[in-house]
């Protein structure tokens with residue numbers, strides 16, 4: 031870069047004169063490289079050291095190096111010119127595991143006053159087998175101004191000369207400024223609650239209530255096989271208007287800390303159009319349906335061959351094919367017919383997170399554009415047999431209970447396969463399915479119609495099971511009419527005992543077992559006979575999800591100069607207003623995350639987001655190309671008015687179908703969603719808070735994932751400037767708060 035001066039910090043250059051000038055806030059970009067490293071098992075070179083940026087000597091937080099070329103591994107980060115002494119070492123360890131972990135021999139390496147101390151050019155690793163490996167390392171620092179950092183993306187685009195920007199790392203950290211706490215005109219009041227504004231979503235609803243309603247449920251609330259006519263496209267849940275809603279509102283934890291009357295904290299994840307907005311009346315609101323008048327379904331136990339195969343072929347492409355990877359589409363078109371439809375059949379004891387996992391997977395797959403539905407057999411049971419069944423109903427030696435339960439399971443399976451034959455792609459079948467007999471029944475029902483993958487959730491942590499049981503008593507409509515918590519608790523424990531007596535872990539067919547995945551330590555996923563695009567994606571998603579509560583803060587950049595001129599796209603810096611927001615955001619993040627041990631700030635590679643986050647200190651900042659704004663192609667830099675005038679056809683096409691419309695030589699919203707998938711996976715995987723500073727279209731897409739909003743709504747979601755959307759991830763799902771820092 032023209033304005034940067036480069037300094038080699040290996041032994042040959044250390045000790046050379048240091049510039050006093052720091053280029054008006056210039057920073058040192060440190061690049062660590064390791065040469066000729068051939069992979070040994072799954073060991074990857076890492077770096078860890080004395081400051082939080084490099085893991086505070088915690089091997090689990092060591093930074094993995096990335097392959098720069100076949101013979102070189104690289105890691106770069108930024109330190110301020112007046113940085114504190116940084117001790118570090120190279121490590122070899124698996125990327126997602128802490129053992130084995132082999133630290134390089136010798137004393138710590140030390141980076142002080144912009145210079146590397148000592149002369150070691152080799153990293154030496156000794157293995158327990160007495161094998162010794164030596165790798166050459168190169169350590170270099172470039173002094174680059176913040177503007178260079180901001181302009182790096184532009185430089186890359188304009189010069190198409192990767193080597194000119196390779197030295198510009200995409201990870202940086204500012205140290206906390208001295209006296210950061212003293213108030214200024216831009217500092218925020220300590221009480222962040224006063225910036226809260228109402229969020230659009232509504233109250234928390236138990237996930238099972240938002241699953242599919244039996245298609246045979248007649249308007250009057252009667253099961254029959256006759257009324258299977260409701261055509262459903264899959265994105266939204268069908269809910270006959272005459273059914274008394276059995277939704278249950280559970281306490282909204284953040285609300286408990288808020289001043290009376292505030293309604294700013296809302297649930298996402300379980301959003302439903304029919305939820306009651308005014309239902310903060312207490313713990314349980316309108317939860318039970320009582321026992322509907324039901325007649326026995328003629329379809330129960332029968333293996334229907336109904337449905338129209340032709341319609342399956344017609345409809346087998348996902349609704350949002352553009353958002354679905356080509357491989358998935360090819361799988362669907364080329365594979366055997368039953369592979370066109372996938373059934374994920376949950377297996378597990380009660381209170382093992384089956385419904386939670388099923389709901390989350392449904393949300394993810396729908397967001398990716400796969401037509402997915404969640405069938406909860408518990409909901410079918412409650413509608414057919416009422417909500418007040420005691421533990422005896424679930425005894426393995428109670429023939430009536432067994433028959434009734436198999437009957438509703440068969441009914442739900444019938445509905446699921448019928449929906450698939452109409453074109454539905456992924457059905458998530460949520461029940462305990464805890465015996466091989468039950469699973470055999472399902473396998474038979476699926477024959478020739480869909481491929482089954484069992485997803486078993488196993489939890490051996492007594493504390494987590496205990497917490498789950500308590501959550502179930504609060505949430506499940508089964509205990510809505512039980513005023514005595516302790517009585518409900520005892521009944522549920524008896525129900526669990528009944529299941530445990532006959533439980534048979536999955537050992538048949540294709541399966542995924544999630545074992546102790548939420549306890550925060552250990553945990554594993556076992557897979558058997560899993561192949562194909564979608565099953566692969568599902569496994570990858572499940573591996574990365576967990577229950578550690580943490581906030582994700584989403585915000586647009588501060589107002590940019592192009593925003594003022596109403597020009598789309600571009601890469602302009604911030605307006606005066608935008609700069610003010612950058613300061614307020616810095617202040618907000620500092621206060622909101624002051625008790626967090628770790629957090630990270632993610633921006634796009636465009637100036638307006640980098641500059642918005644520029645002053646946030648103390649946490650690593652990472653630039654993601656995937657977070658760049660929707661690419662407006664030939665329209666980049668134009669106003670909407672100019673597009674309307676000069677390219678009326680383009681303007682009209684976008685207006686007609688904003689989700690699918692792709693700017694000439696640019697992107698559509700579906701393209702944006704597809705490139706955001708790794709971001710969603712990474713947000714799921716993170717255990718510490720993340721602040722995402724990005725753009726309107728990108729944030730609409732990310733928000734829609736957390737809020738479970740249908741694809742077609744995404745381009746129209748309101749995403750105001752200068753507002754922070756806080757998504758709280760937790761054990762009951764996802765909740766939202768909004769803070770408006772300025773107009």
Ligand SMILES: Nc1ncnc2c1ncn2[C@@H]1O[C@H](COP(=O)(O)OP(=O)(O)O)[C@@H](O)[C@H]1O
Pocket residue numbers: 378379380381382383384385386387487488489494498501502544547548577760761762
């Ligand atoms: N993989 C898991 N293992 C253990 N508990 C989990 C898991 N996933 C989610 N949970 C927790 O279990 C609680 C109860 O989950 P739920 O889905 O209602 O259980 P189930 O459907 O198995 O009866 C959830 O609120 C969540 O906090």
Ligand SMILES: O=P(O)(O)OC[C@H]1O[C@@](CO)(OP(=O)(O)O)[C@@H](O)[C@@H]1O
Pocket residue numbers: 586587590593597598599600659660662724725726727745
């Ligand atoms: O899809 P629409 O509604 O056009 O919104 C996306 C547009 O929002 C803008 C502002 O108009 O985003 P941002 O300023 O957040 O980067 C444009 O750059 C972008 O093209």
